[in-house]
Amino acid sequence: MNWRIPRRTFLRGVGAMLPLPFLNLMENEGGAANIEKAPVRFMTLFKPNGVHPPSWNINGGKENDFRMSPLMRPFASHKQDLLILDNMGDFGFSSHANSTRRFLSGHHKNTKSASMDQLIADQIGQETVHRSLELTTEGLFPNQIGCSYISYDTNGDPIPRESDPQLVFDRLFRNPLQHPAKRKEMVSLLDRVGEDAKKLQRKAGVEDRLILDEYLSVVRDAEQRLENLKSTSSESPELTKFMRPDGLSNLNEQVDAMLDIIALAFWTDSTRCVTYMLGNSNSRMIFDFLGIKEQHHYLSHFFRNFSRDNIEALLKISEWHMEKFNYLLTKLKSYKDQNGTLLENSVVLFGSGMGHSDNHTATRIPMILAGQGGGMLKTGRYVRYSQNQQIGKLHLSLLQKFGVEKAAYAQNSTALAGLDSSDYEAFQEPSFESWVKSDGQSITVQGRLRMSDDLDEAKLFFVDVEDQRSVRIDVSFGDFHHFNLAYHCGTPITLTGTGKQTGSQYVITKLTELNSLFGKKPGTQNG
Amino acid sequence: MHALSHFLGVFGSVMFLTAFIMPVVSDGADVSYEKDVRPLLAKYCVACHSGNEPSARLDFSIIKSQQDANASFETWGRVVELLKSGEMPPEDEKRPSNVDIEKMESWYRSRFIDNVEPRPADFRPRRLSAYEYRNTLRSLLGFDLEVNIIEAEQTIAEKSLVMKLLPLDPPGKSGFRNDTSGNPLTTVIWDQYSYLIDAGLEAFFSPGHQTELEVYSGPISESGLSNEQANRLLRSFMTRAYRRPVETFELDRLMIHIEGASSTEELIKRLKTELKVVLMSPEFLYRGLLMRGNPGQQPVDQFELAERLSYFIWGDMPDAELMRKASLGELSKPEIYRSEIVRLLDDPKSRNLTEDFAVQWFSLDEIDHVSDNVPYAVALKSQPLDFVKYLFAADRPLLELIDSDVAYFNTLTSRFYPQDRKQLAKYRKPKGIEVEIVPNQQIRLQDTSERGGLLTMPGVLAMNKGPVLRGVWMLERLLGEPLPDPPPDVGQIPKNRNGQTLTFRERFELHRSKPACAVCHDKIDPLGFSLERYDKSGAFVAKSGEAIDTSGQLPSGEKFSTYQELKEILVTSQRDQIVRNIVQKTMSYALCRKLEYYDRPSVDKIVNELNRSDGTYRDLIRLVAESLPFRETIIKGESE
Incomplete structure (x- = not known):
């Protein structure tokens, strides 16, 4: 039995009201012989407020042989569709607003040009009814307005975002001008109210008549417009029959509904380019539906506002973000599109604008690409670059893959290698010695710096020393920030400070010097 | 800076004027515009005040008849005032004799003050403002149409x-948004109405809003909406939406469309279509299209009166009780009408008088731009809002608007009240919240003499930066004085040259000493500079390096050295003008139109009554609602 139903026919029928899994049965009409090449879609999902690096980072592991980090577990089942990038970012710290600009504009100073999603939309969004969608979940943050936008137009000005799934749904699937059924309804309505107004006009006084003239002229204009449309627009599928989301009572439902709509919008080829912010980059949202009472931004400063409860709440929120990424990927996979799934014909960029959420380090910014983009990307890999790679290089590479003719973007003229099967310089650590010594006054240690994995002591750092107990770094926020411990995390360093020794356990409580063994010094500019 | 000057007070300038007018003998009734006034204007004024760019944008050459003169009635008080003070015609021009000036004045007094016949305005239907539309739709559906967006602090x-x-x-010309006469329906607005109604009806028939639906249909059983219920729903909904009873045959015509539906689903689909016809019809979108009357002057009908009252006080459609009284004809009984006014004022919906009326009157939305820090901007704005709500709720005397020891502040604004902030209840920020919006506390000021009343509220001071903006705002918003736009080439205030040690005020006064500037700045500056002790943020500067000169002299001749002394003058000798302005603004809002010359007697009557009884804000609302222009109208006949 042939289960394949031509998509257009199907959409015209009542069938579109069926639950979504059934839609997978659909195939493009025409059969395998003359399948047109599927369009490639581009989407970004932005995660606010950085991450807790020890929970996010993959430490060790090889390109094709790695373990997903604890925070990546919610979308671990999509491992083969992911290209996890590491060592992405800049050298300095980053304000929230700068980190937001960086996400799609490549660099915080790239403020006079379009963000990369818009350049891609210019390239791939011309044939669809909607060139692009710019979406979010929450209101504007006027105090640092840059925190509220990732998409920017040609002049580098922010593009208004929409948060309401119902409004987006209606814009995509219920536009009365696009759909014959809605047009018919409108024609009949205009007829009825026009009649009513004319009847009133016959009885009306002088002033009333003026008002009714005004009303009737608008009715006539509206009729005229529909009349003009009838002759120009072609029959389009009955998109009006999709189910409109309803009863969205919290953020979770709002986001799920929006992700459903995004998938539908891609599948129906209503648009090919979407950006979606899960929140402002410094989001003050309260995740009450997760049982959390503190603001996300407050919790994200987990060093300053440290408590076991706080860090658990923060991780719960981050985990929710990861679940939404998973939801999106699952959704995109569930739709068949020409020869493959939607995800195979999409590029999804998921990430944040900063790494460590307390001191806003701009290194090791979470960046994951998902989907194969119709062959653009080689997924199932963990790519850790030898050196810090500016986000602009990634964007330049993606722009070129989407056919945008750009020789440089955000001050970068080299595209990021390694997204496909091209060679790249992988992270490789030279061997180093580790040791600890104390002269009675100060303690100096050389070894790999890491954050504690133990959530009870999440603000503690350790320097691992071979054959010895790791040296405990238990310092103030001032030292943590001044020496940028977060920046050096995962790398070998030499560190000097004061503290005490109890048995074999060294504890450093005050830092005096910190040097990287192989890497660059962290920048100090606020970028 | 004169963007607000469309907001013309109507009879304001007359009051400054009367302070130095000598009694005139002629009663002016015999002076004619065409025969007497126009030739004077032609001789002394038209040379400058005509042509493509008439001085002060005032073209006398086009005012040809008494009727034209009536239409620009706001002009004449000022004309007479300038003639009498000698400020116009300018020094090097020919000047009219004192006899001519007296003739002008007596004409003005006769036609625009003493012998004006009160009458209501011509009847004109009016489209609901966006704000009224929002409220009306909410009242009809029983819920707000909300945007899905997460709200977070800041x-x-x-x-x-x-x-x-x-x-x-x-x-509109009245300065208020509910004056939609100059704001026609467009296809853009039409599309948005259509979208809103689709969204609203979809929600109305969703399971989550069954309670609201049942208000119209009666209790709906498991088996769904019956035909009879659909019928009842449509009839009662249409009547409410039109805000008056609908003819049976009109209702029946609608019913035809829902008859014979094959299923509940089909029935609901048809109901939605019919309800959309109702909600997109002119009868719903406009007020007044169904008012009944004959050509000529008459009281508006009961439903129109109910509508006028509820849109005035609530910015919303009448509720069931008000509709019931209207249908029984009871609103024509003075004591019942009066009790309805009280009932509407007691209802929480009367917050409209603060949130729509007062916000526009005092341009309080400007406070939104004072700070990007949302909780702080909200705190600043909530002070005047809470204060005005209190004036209405506690029924305070009118002049407490500027002279009161009641203040509202919270932790974010308490620093402006250093001597009284100890009265504030202890606030503990919840854990994990960085800044939050905290309600104000009502405080009776004991030791903060520099605050109290609208003029010294931090947000109000901060939204008007500098003495000129503050002065203009006080003139236009508080005293109701119309001001023309400033000339285009005013330039910058010069800096001190080498060796000069002039204060800003001294340099400013040199800069604007030209007669063309002085005409307005003599009024603006004393008011504005009186507040110089309050800096741009609205903070009070008790001590400063430079001597702060807050002294001034009003055009009436009254002198003061501090804002406190000015306030004393405002609440005593300028009281009448302030009360008059309060009445005019309220009336203009209530009538949704600019006031005309024939409204003068109605305004006078209310002003006198309020002065006589030391009237309060509720008296004000009542007197406006009982006034002739509010209760009556003129329907234009075919021939006119």
Whole structure:
């Protein structure tokens, strides 16, 4: 039995009201012989407020042989569709607003040009009814307005975002001008109210008549417009029959509904380019539906506002973000599109604008690409670059893959290698010695710096020393920030400070010097 | 800076004027515009005040008849005032004799003050403002149409779908947004109405809003909406939406369309179509299209009166009780009408008088731009809002608007009240919240003499930066004095040259000493500079390096050295002008139109009554609602 139903026919029928899994049965009409090449879609999902690096980072592991980090577990089942990038970012710290600009504009100073999603939309969004969608979940943050936008137009000005799934749904699937059924309804309505107004006009006084003239002229204009449309627009599928989301009572439902709509919008080829912010980059949202009472931004400063409860709440929120990424990927996979799934014909960029959420380090910014983009990307890999790679290089590479003719973007003229099967310089650590010594006054240690994995002591750092107990770094926020411990995390360093020794356990409580063994010094500019 | 000057007070300038007018003998009734006044204007004024760019944008050459003169009635008080003070015609021009000036004045007094016949305005239907539309739709459906957007501290988000989608109404000639006479329906607005109604009806028939639906249909059983219930729903909904009883045959015509539906689903689909016809019809979108009457002057009908009252006080449609009274004809009984006014004022919906009327009157939305820090901006704005709400709720005397020891502040604004902040209840920020919006506390000021009343509220001071803006705002918003736009080439205030040690005020006064500037600045500056002890943020500067000169002299001759002394003058000798302005602004808002010369007697009557009884804000609302222009109208006949 042939289960394949031509998509257009199907959409015209009542069938579109069926639950979504059934839609997978659909195939493009025409059969395998003359399948047109599927369009490639581009989407970004932005995660606010950085991450807790020890929970996010993959430490060790090889390109094709790695373990997903604890925070990546919610979308671990999509491992083969992911290209996890590491060592992405800049050298300095980053304000929230700068980190937001960086996400799609490549660099915080790239403020006079379009963000990369818009350049891609210019390239791939011309044939669809909607060139692009710019979406979010929450209101504007006027105090640092840059925190509220990732998409920017040609002049580098922010593009208004929409948060309401119902409004987006209606814009995509219920536009009365696009759909014959809605047009018919409108024609009949205009007829009825026009009649009513004319009847009133016959009885009306002088002033009333003026008002009714005004009303009737608008009715006539509206009729005229529909009349003009009838002759120009072609029959389009009955998109009006999709189910409109309803009863969205919290953020979770709002986001799920929006992700459903995004998938539908891609599948129906209503648009090919979407950006979606899960929140402002410094989001003050309260995740009450997760049982959390503190603001996300407050919790994200987990060093300053440290408590076991706080860090658990923060991780719960981050985990929710990861679940939404998973939801999106699952959704995109569930739709068949020409020869493959939607995800195979999409590029999804998921990430944040900063790494460590307390001191806003701009290194090791979470960046994951998902989907194969119709062959653009080689997924199932963990790519850790030898050196810090500016986000602009990634964007330049993606722009070129989407056919945008750009020789440089955000001050970068080299595209990021390694997204496909091209060679790249992988992270490789030279061997180093580790040791600890104390002269009675100060303690100096050389070894790999890491954050504690133990959530009870999440603000503690350790320097691992071979054959010895790791040296405990238990310092103030001032030292943590001044020496940028977060920046050096995962790398070998030499560190000097004061503290005490109890048995074999060294504890450093005050830092005096910190040097990287192989890497660059962290920048100090606020970028 | 004169963007607000469309907001013309109507009879304001007369009061400054009367302070130095000598009694005139002629009663002016025999002076004619065409025969007497126009030739004088032609001789002394038209040379400058005509042509493509008439001085002060005032063209006398086009005012040809008494009727034309009536239409520009706001002009004449000022004309007479300038003639008498000698400020016009300018020094090197020919000047009219004192006899001529007296003739002008007696004409003015006779036609525009003493012998004006009160009458209501011509009847004119009016489209609901976006704000009224939002409220009306909410009252009809029983719920707000909300935007799905997460609200967090320190962010701004428009939660109302109506306010998000409808363009904001520009203020009409009255200066208020509910004066939509110059703001016609467009296809853009039509599309948004259509969208809003679709969204609203979809929600109305969703399971989550069954309670609201049942208000119209009666209890709906498991088996769904019956035909009879659909019928009842449509009839009662249409009547409410039109805000008056609908003819049976009109209702029946609608019913035809829902008859014979094959299933509940089909029935609901048809109901939605019919309800949309109702909600897109002119009868719903406009007020007054169904008013009944014959040509000529008459009281408006009961339903129109109910509508006028509820849109005035609530910015919303009448409720069931008011409709019931209207249908029984009871609103024509003075004591019942009066008790309805009280009932509407007691209802929480009367917050409209603060949130729509007072916000526009005092341009309080400007406070939104004072700070990007949302909780702080909200705190600043909530002070005047809470204060005005209190004036209405506690029924305070009018002049307490500027002279009161009641203040509202919270932890974010308490620093402006250093001597009284100890009265504030202890506030503990919840854990994990960085800044939050905290309600104000009512405080009776004991030791903070520099605050109290609207003029010294931090947000109000901060939204008007500098003495000129503050002075203009006080003139236009508080004293109701119309001001023309400033000339285009005013230039910058010069800096001190080498060796000069002039204060800003001294340099400013040199800069604007030209007669063309002085005409207005003599009024603006004393008011504005009186507040110089309050800096740009609205903070009070008790001590400073430079001597702060807050002294001034009003055109009436009254002198003061501090803001406190000015306030004393405002609440005593300028009291009448302030009360008059309060009445005019309220009346203009209530009538949704600019006041005309024939409204003068109605305004006078209310002003006198309020002065006589040391009237309060509720007296004000009542007197306006009982006034002739509010209760009556003139329907134009065919021949006119």
